[in-house]
Amino acid sequence: MEQPDLDTSVLDARLAAAKEASYRLARATTAEKDAALERIASDLRARASEVIAANGLDLQAGRAAEIGRGLLDRLALDEPRIDALADAVLDVIGLTDPVGETLTGRTLPSGVRIDQVRVPLGVVGAIYEARPNVTIDIAVLALKSGNAVVLRGGSAAEQTNRVLVDVLRGALDAVGLPAEAVQTVDDFGRAGARHLMQARGYVDVLIPRGSAGLIRAVVDEARVPVIETGAGVVHMFLDASAPEHWAIELVHNAKVQRPSVCNALETLLVHQEAAERLLPSVLDRLTDAGVTIHADERVRAIRPDALPVTDEDFATEHMSLDLSVAVVDSLDDALEHIRRFSTKHTESIVTNDLANAERFLNEVDSAAVMVNASTRFTDGAEFGFGAEVGISTQKLHARGPMGLPELTSTKWIVRGAGHVRA
Amino acid sequence: MEQPDLDTSVLDARLAAAKEASYRLARATTAEKDAALERIASDLRARASEVIAANGLDLQAGRAAEIGRGLLDRLALDEPRIDALADAVLDVIGLTDPVGETLTGRTLPSGVRIDQVRVPLGVVGAIYEARPNVTIDIAVLALKSGNAVVLRGGSAAEQTNRVLVDVLRGALDAVGLPAEAVQTVDDFGRAGARHLMQARGYVDVLIPRGSAGLIRAVVDEARVPVIETGAGVVHMFLDASAPEHWAIELVHNAKVQRPSVCNALETLLVHQEAAERLLPSVLDRLTDAGVTIHADERVRAIRPDALPVTDEDFATEHMSLDLSVAVVDSLDDALEHIRRFSTKHTESIVTNDLANAERFLNEVDSAAVMVNASTRFTDGAEFGFGAEVGISTQKLHARGPMGLPELTSTKWIVRGAGHVRA
Structure with a gap:
């Protein structure tokens, strides 16, 4: 060699x-x-x-x-x-x-x-x-x-x-x-x-x-x-009960505040029951900030000007103002999507349903799992460590x-x- | 592949x-x-x-x-x-x-x-x-x-x-x-x-x-x-001040109690100032128990019937009733020998000198470092864990x-x- x-x-x-x-x-x-x-x-x-x-x-x-x-x-x-x-x-x-x-x-x-x-x-x-x-x-x-x-x-x-x-x-x-x-x-x-x-x-x-x-x-x-x-293909899930103002602010902060880092949002999943209620205002706020939306068919029914999303998009850490967006039928489908595409860095649920919050916290297998918080919090300085060697996405020795x-x-x-x- | x-x-x-x-x-x-x-x-x-x-x-x-x-x-x-x-x-x-x-x-x-x-x-x-x-x-x-x-x-x-x-x-x-x-x-x-x-x-x-x-x-x-x-090329060092009865019992226990396991003694190092005082009784107790001694020249001056020891012996986990024995000039030389041949499992010093005990504990880079105790104590059950997955000799995630x-x-x-x- x-x-x-x-x-x-x-x-x-x-x-x-x-x-x-x-x-x-x-x-x-x-x-x-x-x-x-x-x-x-x-x-x-x-x-x-x-x-x-x-x-x-x-x-x-x-x-x-x-x-x-x-x-x-x-x-x-x-x-x-x-x-x-x-x-x-x-x-x-x-x-x-x-x-x-x-x-x-x-x-x-x-x-x-x-x-x-x-x-x-x-x-x-x-x-x-x-x-x-x-x-x-x-x-x-x-x-x-x-x-x-x-x-x-x-x-x-x-x-x-x-x-x-x-x-x-x-x-x-x-x-x-x-x-x-x-x-x-x-x-x-x-x-x-x-x-x-x-x-x-x-x-x-x-x-x-x-x-x-x-x-x-x-x-x-x-x-x-x-x-x-490292690599963070980070997800946020807007549950059926997600309050609109939290959804707007959390998605915006997670995606836009600093898009080039590993805890920035890459994929937004929305419960079908909340899609029509939440997507217009959530996406408006993002496009106003210059975000390019890559969306599945159900999102494009609401927002026809969005680009189509591919599995490759779902698997990619863009580190740019690009966001993949998809509608899912249920919390189970959201968990399934996350299991398939997540790099196990950080995922967050926005919800007002206690049982769903607990399921998400327990079942998502990532270094940091959040409820009603921006994924940008996964950070050594934010966690009070004073300095950060990196963010471990493996399970041995150090995680997060x-x-x-x-x-x-x-x-x-x-x-x-x-x-x-x- | x-x-x-x-x-x-x-x-x-x-x-x-x-x-x-x-x-x-x-x-x-x-x-x-x-x-x-x-x-x-x-x-x-x-x-x-x-x-x-x-x-x-x-x-x-x-x-x-x-x-x-x-x-x-x-x-x-x-x-x-x-x-x-x-x-x-x-x-x-x-x-x-x-x-x-x-x-x-x-x-x-x-x-x-x-x-x-x-x-x-x-x-x-x-x-x-x-x-x-x-x-x-x-x-x-x-x-x-x-x-x-x-x-x-x-x-x-x-x-x-x-x-x-x-x-x-x-x-x-x-x-x-x-x-x-x-x-x-x-x-x-x-x-x-x-x-x-x-x-x-x-x-x-x-x-x-x-x-x-x-x-x-x-x-x-x-x-x-x-x-x-795993592998345990385990050392015990008899310091100049080592009490004779402790030396005899600790070496015997570490080597003989269960020779086929990883925390059993493989190499005995003896301070030159203690060699004539300790080696006859320590080695007698071992040979009575059926231990084969592989020794350096200075040990063989005291015990001419011992086999000559090689660097390969020093590097080998025998897992049998074989023991490598060497005389060293000083604690520094003992530390140097351990650094060279240890698999970083367990090492023990037998001493009545507080400063030397502390130096040994601090400077030996092994999963378990002991003073005046048998190396056989490095064990999940002995440590009170109730069960043992194994003994880690690496430094990441788990040690010991x-x-x-x-x-x-x-x-x-x-x-x-x-x-x-x-």
């Missing part, structure tokens, strides 16, 4: 250095880690012009490669964005350090004492695409929770990331923590990414952040544990918005006085 | 049936699930002769294939063993149902209420080797925690497992739960196992139980989330002995009253 001329010994040396540094980070005090974060924030500001110059090279290459306006916008860093990034680093200082927390403990009948305590995962790998702010975000969250990181940003951000990694390593070194706790494999391109995905024994968890395609590729190729983040505790594992501390097992 | 004549549609139908059944299981009340377990226990006893007859066929085939005495013993079921198995099923009834437990909850500043509640994982896959009791064990634990299971036992136990799966499915059906919640892929041999490992979207977690080779193969081939259980809560995920329940995000 490796390219013939790839010198894996360099990559292995970096991974081994990250592992070694992770042992030191695991023992670092909260004060030491916070000092590093403070230094990262101040160095980011101090070296802003250097970051912006490197970013300029990436932007230039991106424009030449015609990567598109959306990507260019995510890639771009200027003084205000760097300032905001530094502020976000300082915010992490205020978060509770999860390491060392005792989750449970008891004295066994034999007198042996056991305690389950939080420990860092060790080495966190991150694979993401052309968003240099992720470089700082993920490294800072990993460091605060006592982990080393190995980063693979998109090649489109390579020059920017090079400077940012240098800032991170310099700050660690300045406060007496090992610079080796931050590593990059960007200079090895895709071969570096593949090596990272297969680095069993070195990488304790790998977090892909980005498109569905990226995440799928990582899941397919990885031999290390992965936390899948991930904060610092999700970057830890546990270990059992067992204390005896010569106790043997009978 | 699939054999050309493999009819994957049958396998896919079973996986889909398990998934469908998992939705029903997820909503089953504790009373319904306990009724199923009670029926499983009574049907096991009622059909004991049928189980034993099928087991006889497996044993006959095993003897013909010369699979070895140890494997034959693990494979064999007789009336007392079936009785014990049924009793173990009844024990699970007494365990707390983890489903529905609220882990945390708060009201957000906006007034939106969020609660994190335990939900079943969904479909649990299990791949294991020729131990028919695992068929019952894992299915019962999965069912109690609201999950469906897809089982792949070793082909050496195929006849026995066929009857046991029939018992499980019959019991579910008898109490009004879907028989489809228990599926087997045994009749598809290795191709069935491979299909199970790659069943993304159907299997929420795959648990391999068995040899290091089996676990490695699953990790390599799986495209679904895996929890690694896994009980029922480790077979669950969580979801966020969000309740608003028309709340939109500002």
Whole structure:
């Protein structure tokens, strides 16, 4: 699988250095880690012009490669964005350090004492695409929770990331923590990414952040544990009893407030008994906001100018002002549709029927299930986590918005006085 | 990868049936699930002769294939063993149902209420080797925690497992739960196992139980989330200050009490300052119990009749009365040895030095880290979990002995009253 001329010994040396540094980070005090974060924030500001110059090279290459306006916008860093990034680093200082927390403990009948305590995962790998702010975000969250990181940003951000990694390593070194706790494999391109995905024994968890395609590729190729983040084909169901003003506001907020993110609405399902009552005003509010409606036949009977919707639309996370809309016969049909097309991120029911609300909450198998609330609430900051590593759509280890505790594992501390097992 | 004549549609139908059944299981009340377990226990006893007859066929085939005495013993079921198995099923009834437990909850500043509640994982896959009791064990634990299971036992136990799966499915059906919640892929041999490992979207977690080779193969081939259980290259370190009577009893208990299990001692490290004081009595007690000592040069200076030890010994889980023994210069050297050879299962220090005890507890990166206790304590029953799914040696989701809560995920329940995000 490796390219013939790839010198894996360099990559292995970096991974081994990250592992070694992770042992030191695991023992670092909260004060030491916070000092590093403070230094990262101040160095980011101090070296802003250097970051912006490197970013300029990436932007230039991106424009030449015609990567598109959306990507260019995510890639771009200027003084205000760097300032905001530094502020976000300082915010992490205020978060509770999860390491060392005792989750449970008891004295066994034999007198042996056991305690389950939080420990860092060790080495966190991150694979993401052309968003240099992720470089700082993920490294800072990993460091605060006592982990080393190995980063693979998109090649489109390579020059920017090079400077940012240098800032991170310099700050660690300045406060007496090992610079080796931050590593990059960007200079090895895709071969570096593949090596990272297969680095069993070195990488304790790998977090892909980005498109569905990226995440799928990582899941397919990885031999290390992965936390899948992401894709949100998010549904809202307007039940027969849905109050009209809630329906209008909730659908509008879920779809329009920030359409490019994973908790934004992609599909609206409407109970047949409510379709004529609700759809005109709900859809008017959306089209006024510039939303393109992709609708099934029953919706188009009410709104003939809507585009026809396909199964492909139902399965797509548009991340744009496009919305699929369908009428369903019943709550059961809504649940069935959701089961078929949902990516298990967030779904919401709008209803005034208690039994239906409870059924929806119980039976929808998603990270966040809501009643009468906008799907935009599925978010680490909204949930009060202070920062967000990503939103897990898998069921193992972490589900939904991930904060610092999700970057830890546990270990059992067992204390005896010569106790043997009978 | 699939054999050309493999009819994957049958396998896919079973996986889909398990998934469908998992939705029903997820909503089953504790009373319904306990009724199923009670029926499983009574049907096991009622059909004991049928189980034993099928087991006889497996044993006959095993003897013909010369699979070895140890494997034959693990494979064999007789009336007392079936009785014990049924009793173990009844024990699970007494365990707390983890489903529905609220882990945390708060009201957000906006007034939106969020609660994190335990939900079943969904479909649990299990791949294991020729131990028919695992068929019952894992299915019962999965069912109690609201999950469906897809089982792949070793082909050496195929006849026995066929009857046991029939018992499980019959019991579910008898109490009004879907028989489809228990599926087997045994009749598809290795191709069935491979299909199970790659069943993304159907299997929420795959648990391999068995040899290091089996676990490695699953990790390599799986495209679904895996929890690694197992292999234990377990260390005990006798520090300079280790009290002699503790050293003798702890080493003996850890090595001899049950040498064939994963928490049994494999390597004994002794501080150089304690070697002459402790090794004669510690090793005498072991050789009296029939233990074969594989020792480094410094140990052999004290015990010339010991076999020489190799790095391969240090890396091997013998699961027999063999013990690797080495003298180290310091606690640092002991930590270094453990870092190199440990499978991160369990390690223990015997010491009277508080600072060294704390360093060992903090710096050893294993699922269970002990001071002055036998490594045999790393066990679900000893920890008070009542039953054990396995012992996780990975850091994600579960670490150390896994009980029922480790077979669950969580979801966020969000309740608003028309709340939109500002």
